[in-house]
Amino acid sequence: MEFKHIPVMVEEVMTCLRCEPGRTYVDGTLGGGGHAEEILKRTGPDGIMIGMEWDQEAIDEAGKRLKPYGSRARIFRENFIHLSEVLKTAEIESVDGILLDLGLSLIQLERGERGFSFRGEGPLDMRMDMRRDCTAANLVNSLPLAELERILFEYGEERWARRIAKAIVSGREKEPIQTTGALGKIVYKAIPKKFHSRRIDPATRTFQAFRIRVNEELENLRGILESGWKALRREGRMCVISFHSLEDRMVKEAFRRWEREGMLGILTKKPLTPSEKEQKNNPRARSAKLRCAERR
Numbered sequence: 305m306e307f308k309h310i311p312v313m314v315e316e317v318m319t320c321l322r323c324e325p326g327r328t329y330v331d332g333t334l335g336g337g338g339h340a341e342e343i344l345k346r347t348g349p350d351g352i353m354i355g356m357e358w359d360q361e362a363i364d365e366a367g368k369r370l371k372p373y374g375s376r377a378r379i380f381r382e383n384f385i386h387l388s389e390v391l392k393t394a395e396i397e398s399v400d401g402i403l404l405d406l407g408l409s410l411i412q413l414e415r416g417e418r419g420f421s422f423r424g425e426g427p428l429d430m431r432m433d434m435r436r437d438c439t440a441a442n443l444v445n446s447l448p449l450a451e452l453e454r455i456l457f458e459y460g461e462e463r464w465a466r467r468i469a470k471a472i473v474s475g476r477e478k479e480p481i482q483t484t485g486a487l488g489k490i491v492y493k494a495i496p497k498k499f500h501s502r503r504i505d506p507a508t509r510t511f512q513a514f515r516i517r518v519n520e521e522l523e524n525l526r527g528i529l530e531s532g533w534k535a536l537r538r539e540g541r542m543c544v545i546s547f548h549s550l551e552d553r554m555v556k557e558a559f560r561r562w563e564r565e566g567m568l569g570i571l572t573k574k575p576l577t578p579s580e581k582e583q584k585n586n587p588r589a590r591s592a593k594l595r596c597a598e599r600r
């Protein structure tokens with residue numbers, strides 16, 4: 305089955321990045337190539353898009369989509385924290401803009417075998433980059449109780465962290481927890497029924513927490529926020545779309561620090577959010593927050 309990821313806040317992103325012919329941009333989270341294609345359309349005939357992505361399936365998808373743009377689209381299978389190495393390989397000194405559209409693509413979420421979704425059954429994997437060693441099953445079945453609780457509390461902002469961590473430990477004593485369904489059931493039972501929300505599945509926060517930990521998402525974001533601005537030329541812009549408060553807070557604080565230190569000016573005092581129309585057409589867009597800053 306084909307799942308098409310719909311890029312979020314495209315017009316807002318293009319305005320923030322000021323995409324114009326001849327310019328060079330980095331899309332650090334290429335995914336299915338939706339934003340990247342828009343960048344290529346607007347920077348033609350000679351603009352360049354450097355795409356970074358660590359998931360081979362996404363690279364294949366983006367590669368097909370961006371083929372018509374030939375050598376203007378340069379794709380690297382890399383973690384975005386390796387931006388400066390990639391630019392060196394591409395022989396590019398600095399760029400006009402960097403885009404990060406964090407989190408998962410629909411392609412990853414909807415493929416049960418990747419283990420990201422609590423709907424349906426799949427192996428408890430959750431690696432975006434399949435070259436990495438550690439899966440969610442490894443963590444769930446081996447981490448001590450206190451560490452499980454910390455992950456759930458910090459990365460999932462889960463108020464039932466202790467109960468869920470305890471339920472995981474007693475569940476895995478009976479048999480290893482190997483599937484998304486098995487973890488989902490444990491969480492479902494661990495949270496008292498009267499606190500189950502009608503809007504979101506009780507397992508949502510737990511899955512978010514393990515996904516963030518498996519992929520070291522906050523460490524990666526911190527890394528690019530510390531060094532990314534160095535790749536921008538003067539007046540070049542960095543644009544970050546985040547989907548949960550941990551990421552958004554990190555971006556907000558990094559931008560403020562840069563501004564205080566005189567490296568960047570913040571262009572979005574408050575984060576931009578999708579229009580009502582977009583939220584209706586693409587429910588995934590609902591929690592998106594876009595922040596943008598410009599190199600001084």
Ligand SMILES: C[S@@+](CC[C@H](N)C(=O)[O-])C[C@H]1O[C@@H](n2cnc3c(N)ncnc32)[C@H](O)[C@@H]1O
Binds near residue numbers: 332335362409524
């Ligand atoms: C929300 S999707 C991007 C969708 C894309 N903007 C589009 O329009 O199709 C996020 C993508 O970033 C990738 N990703 C997340 N963290 C990454 C990292 N540290 N390095 C490289 N790619 C990463 C994920 O694998 C995923 O494919």
